[in-house]
Amino acid sequence: MKLDAVELRQVALPLVSPFRTSLGTQTVRTALLVRVLTDEGEGWGECAAEDEPTYSPEHLAGAADAIRRFMLPALAPLELDPAAVGPALRHLRGHPMAKAAVEMAVLDCWLRARRTSLAAHLGGVRQRVRVGVSVGIAETVDALLDTVDRHLSAGYARIKLKIEPGWDLEPIRAVRETFGADVMLTVDANTAYEPGDLRHLAKLDAFGLALVEQPFAPDDLHAHAALAARMDTPVCLDESITSARDAAEAIRRGACSIINIKPGRVGGYLEARRIHDLAQANGVPVWCGGMLETGLGRAANLALASLPGFTLPGDISATERYYHRDITRPFVLDGGELAVPAEPGLGVLPEEAGLEACTTVVETVSC
């Protein structure tokens, strides 16, 4: 498959409500979309990078620049298939989310031309996946309880609460006491705590949480291992895991016993599968994290979440959790589950009207 041209498009999707984490508050999701035009058809990819480099070192404008100036010139001369993209970009350091977006577009195009779904290509075993929802830091505990009640009524299989110093034990206790012991509950700190908070964090053991996600800095495996040794509640890593090699090291060091896999963070869906396989070989459950993706990334994440080792509900919420209007058909929760797209490629396409309505920038790079 040969690249003829690549379209880089920025879309801005207003959120239905502000989403606050320890990293800040989001009211709009600006996303970079990659469309490859090839001799075998077209394919779409979505870059997980956000406007600002707060979740990870990447940001949207930098990702677009890295794709435009370095990745496309490296790929243009090649006869491509999805497995060739990673090796062809290996000489470029970092930029996993930018690389993942390009590989995803090549995957979509290549699979559509071969009438194969991404789930089938990755080795999916489920037609539907149980999904959870991520709940931001709220103004008050009462407001949090209202939000959790709404999501439980919608049927979500797991509630994830964002926490940070000053917003942790009290809201978790209130949710547990209000909704009972049977609700699957997790927390995510997005690296907000310091090693000196270890004794405080160990108190999370009192709430029967399914996991505690990324309390410390991405590169502090020692602190995560120390907490894991002090707590019965499993420690899950997110920002720390940017490759299968990172996953192997974190497991070896006892820094995690569960992994949140985000294809953008690790450089693509093929590396995500490698992490899944490695985690399975080590008895480590995995689940699919979210980056407030549009329906393109949401569809691809459902394909990934259909693999056998994805045994915990992921952050793949229904479209309405974040957006009044998406660029693809909406994903609708049914009994706490979402259906895995079975059509070729991603199984979804942007809808012209919706796409144009939220497009802020579009450029075409000839290859």
Ligand SMILES: CSCC[C@@H](NC(=O)CCC(=O)O)C(=O)O
């Ligand atoms: C900083 S918010 C994005 C990263 C965050 N993602 C979520 O909380 C889930 C977002 C979603 O539902 O897509 C995480 O660290 O897991």
Ligand SMILES: [Mg+2]
């Ligand atoms: Mg996280």
